[in-house]
Amino acid sequence: xxxxxxxxxxxxxxxxxxxxxxxxxxxxxxxxxxxxxxxxxxxxxxxxxxxxxxxxxxxxxxxxxxxxxxxxxxxxxxxxxxxxxxxxxxxxxxxxxxxxxxxxxxxxxxxxxxxxxxxxxxxxxxxxxxxxxxxxxxxxxxxxxxxxxxxxxxxxxxxxxxxxxxxxxxxxxxxxxxxxxxxxxxxxxxxxxxxxxxxxxxxxxxxxxxxxxxxxxxxxxxxxxxxxxxxxxxxxxxxxxxxxxxxxxxxxxxxxxxxxxxxxxxxxxxxxxxxxxxxxxxxxxxxxxxxxxxxxxxxxxxxxxxxxxxxxxx
Amino acid sequence: xxxxxxxxxxxxxxxxxxxxxxxxxxxxxxxxxxxxxxxxxxxxxxxxxxxxxxxxxxxxxxxxxxxxxxxxxxxxxxxxxxxxxxxxxxxxxxxxxxxxxxxxxxxxxxxxxxxxxxxxxxxxxxxxxxxxxxxxxxxxxxxxxxxxxxxxxxxxxxxxxxxxxxxxxxxxxxxxxxxxxxxxxxxxxxxxxxxxxxxxxxxxxxxxxxxxxxxxxxxxxxxxxxxxxxxxxxxxxxxxxxxxxxxxxxxxxxxxxxxxxxxxxxxxxxxxxxxxxxxxxxxxxxxxxxxxxxxxxxxxxxxxxxxxxxxxxxxxxxxxxxxxxxxxxxxxxxxxxxxxxxxxxxxxx
Numbered sequence: 001x002x003x004x005x006x007x008x009x010x011x012x013x014x015x016x017x018x019x020x021x022x023x024x025x026x027x028x029x030x031x032x033x034x035x036x037x038x039x040x041x042x043x044x045x046x047x048x049x050x051x052x053x054x055x056x057x058x059x060x061x062x063x064x065x066x067x068x069x070x071x072x073x074x075x076x077x078x079x080x081x082x083x084x085x086x087x088x089x090x091x092x093x094x095x096x097x098x099x100x101x102x103x104x105x106x107x108x109x110x111x112x113x114x115x116x117x118x119x120x121x122x123x124x125x126x127x128x129x130x131x132x133x134x135x136x137x138x139x140x141x142x143x144x145x146x147x148x149x150x151x152x153x154x155x156x157x158x159x160x161x162x163x164x165x166x167x168x169x170x171x172x173x174x175x176x177x178x179x180x181x182x183x184x185x186x187x188x189x190x191x192x193x194x195x196x197x198x199x200x201x202x203x204x205x206x207x208x209x210x211x212x213x214x215x216x217x218x219x220x221x222x223x224x225x226x227x228x229x230x231x232x233x234x235x236x237x238x239x240x241x242x243x244x245x246x247x248x249x250x251x252x253x254x255x256x257x258x259x260x261x262x263x264x265x266x267x268x269x270x271x272x273x274x275x276x277x278x279x280x281x282x283x284x285x286x287x288x289x290x291x292x293x294x295x296x297x298x299x300x301x302x303x304x305x306x307x308x309x310x311x312x313x314x
Numbered sequence: 315x316x317x318x319x320x321x322x323x324x325x326x327x328x329x330x331x332x333x334x335x336x337x338x339x340x341x342x343x344x345x346x347x348x349x350x351x352x353x354x355x356x357x358x359x360x361x362x363x364x365x366x367x368x369x370x371x372x373x374x375x376x377x378x379x380x381x382x383x384x385x386x387x388x389x390x391x392x393x394x395x396x397x398x399x400x401x402x403x404x405x406x407x408x409x410x411x412x413x414x415x416x417x418x419x420x421x422x423x424x425x426x427x428x429x430x431x432x433x434x435x436x437x438x439x440x441x442x443x444x445x446x447x448x449x450x451x452x453x454x455x456x457x458x459x460x461x462x463x464x465x466x467x468x469x470x471x472x473x474x475x476x477x478x479x480x481x482x483x484x485x486x487x488x489x490x491x492x493x494x495x496x497x498x499x500x501x502x503x504x505x506x507x508x509x510x511x512x513x514x515x516x517x518x519x520x521x522x523x524x525x526x527x528x529x530x531x532x533x534x535x536x537x538x539x540x541x542x543x544x545x546x547x548x549x550x551x552x553x554x555x556x557x558x559x560x561x562x563x564x565x566x567x568x569x570x571x572x573x574x575x576x577x578x579x580x581x582x583x584x585x586x587x588x589x590x591x592x593x594x595x596x597x598x599x600x601x602x603x604x605x606x607x608x609x610x611x612x613x614x615x616x617x618x619x620x621x622x623x624x625x626x627x628x629x630x631x632x633x634x635x636x637x638x639x640x641x642x643x644x645x646x647x648x649x650x651x652x653x654x655x656x657x658x659x660x661x662x663x
Contacts, residue, residue, distance in 0.1 A: 004332065004334075015441065023443075046555075046558065050555060050558075054553060074457045074461045074464070074561075076457050076459075076460060076508050076510070076511070077456075078450075078508065079506075079508075082432065082433045082450060083433070084433075084448040085447065085450075093453045093454070095457055095556075103555075103557040103558055105443075105557055106447070106454075106457075106557065107447065114506075119460070119464060134446060135442070135444075135447060160442060162445065162446050164437070166369070166372060166430075166433070168335075168372035168428045168429040169429075170372065171333065171335070171428070172334065173334045173338065174339070176334075204338075205336070205338035205383070206338050206382040206385070207382070207385065208381070209386075211342065211345065211384050212342065212385070213342060
């Protein structure tokens with residue numbers, strides 16, 4: 001068994017959130033190059049605006065405009081910015097107390113080098129050229145320049161979309177790695193639990209019944225029995241097969257746990273419980289270390305399996 | 315009902331662990347070691363509870379795959395928190411207090427190296443106004459460190475002292491990722507990672523796992539010569555709005571410490587991923603200079619995400635079980651700049 005396989009993996013998702021009576025006007029104001037705070041029960045102004053009073057926890061309703069200039073209370077230096085941060089060149093993170101506010105906000109300061117920033121330094125918001133009603137409408141803060149021109153009024157902003165993109169180095173387990181390497185050679189290999197002797201396909205890091213690693217490899221021919229199935233009639237984005245088609249729970253001969261796979265090669269309404277099927281591999285030149293090497297299962301020229309032979313999988 | 319910690323085990327703290335993000339490869343031998351040490355089998359465990367994170371793993375329901383390591387058949391009583399497993403320990407403690415089980419195994423695991431940890435941690439921030447800027451965990455801690463330096467609460471030399479003390483202590487901890495004898499001058503000659511923080515001020519990126527055994531009353535006495543009885547257990551959280559907090563102290567840590575009653579503590583295992591937070595927490599919890607701090611080396615010498623807090627409690631309990639301490643404190647933190655704090659006080663009898 002070689003080293004476990006690894007591969008880069010990227011996941012991304014756009015979170016879309018509704019804003020409500022405080023953050024909605026706050027984001028709308030940002031699109032108009034204005035910053036709003038909210039006045040708390042003790043008279044303090046919190047900017048960016050907050051929804052609930054930090055002392056009484058009551059909803060806050062009084063919004064007040066604060067300046068886009070302020071003072072640095074603390075800073076730290078980011079020499080090598082990460083993907084998605086406000087600037088792609090070295091910058092400072094800072095807690096900035098805006099003029100007219102009593103509690104600070106976190107944002108970036110475009111200072112060039114750490115020698116150019118200090119606590120007590122005066123800064124001013126630098127607005128993004130295209131504003132959508134997001135905290136990113138403030139591109140960053142920088143040394144004060146000309147006073148802001150008031151922005152044009154915009155329609156109330158009620159939603160905000162935040163794209164999230166994360167990169168990982170994904171590792172397969174030793175058992176999964178053996179399974180994937182075998183697939184690349186056109187072999188289907190399961191593993192047997194040393195305690196309960198059940199055979200798992202795909203093999204897992206540990207037998208979920210016994211909590212011990214599976215070790216013994218079991219070579220399979222790729223014939224299988226349909227235990228239960230569904231007919232997919234509904235189209236959806238990213239669908240690879242034209243409906244109607246069958247997705248089935250199948251028990252591959254020699255294994256003890258059903259897996260899901262696509263059944264093609266006959267009309268969908270001819271697929272039945274107990275039907276015998278066999279693996280259809282993609283052309284060899286398309287093989288990788290992937291379960292996708294098996295394109296689908298198709299009917300095998302065999303009588304159906306008796307119900308008792310698979311009933312315990314239902 | 316009395317509840318005690320009766321066992322602790324941890325996987326080696328490593329920069330790049332040979333493990334999947336669901337932790338099974340670390341957890342199987344860990345459970346084996348822990349259960350065998352008390353003559354138990356997995357079927358003797360009444361309740362299982364874990365802490366881990368899907369964002370850290372980069373996959374949905376990673377903790378469900380981790381349950382494979384339990385061998386959960388016949389069906390077992392199991393739960394999970396998307397937090398450091400110290401909070402899973404709290405849940406297990408409550409479960410045992412209800413009388414529904416007399417033993418519990420609590421575990422946490424994290425493969426911090428799978429993604430960009432500093433960047434992944436931005437997703438714990440306010441999703442409207444802060445997370446869209448992707449402020450990373452080290453940069454936020456650095457803002458806190460400077461505030462305390464400006465207020466005269468700690469200096470870069472005192473921060474380096476914490477690193478020196480932690481690394482020397484970790485020499486006795488075989489699971490530690492970093493250990494050794496270093497001196498303050500050498501540390502302070504190193505460049506900044508995030509001014510004012512240097513590498514020695516920040517916990518390393520660590521893959522790892524930890525597990526703790528709990529038992530009640532007579533069951534604990536029967537299984538363990540000197541159980542570490544839980545006499546106080548509390549957790550508190552501060553607002554997620556960083557601008558509203560006084561970052562030079564921790565109200566939540568002070569309150570949790572008061573609720574758990576940390577008077578008369580001999581040994582404290584503090585979960586401080588940054589050197590200045592070691593000093594901050596000691597001040598906030600009112601621990602005087604007689605308290606032995608982090609004999610394991612603490613999170614600065616190995617910080618497996620979602621397991622490091624539990625490992626602090628396990629390490630504190632180990633001091634009791636080994637007879638080196640009479641009364642010990644285990645602390646865990648979560649969130650940016652010590653937003654959330656948990657304190658568990660343990661006692662030998």
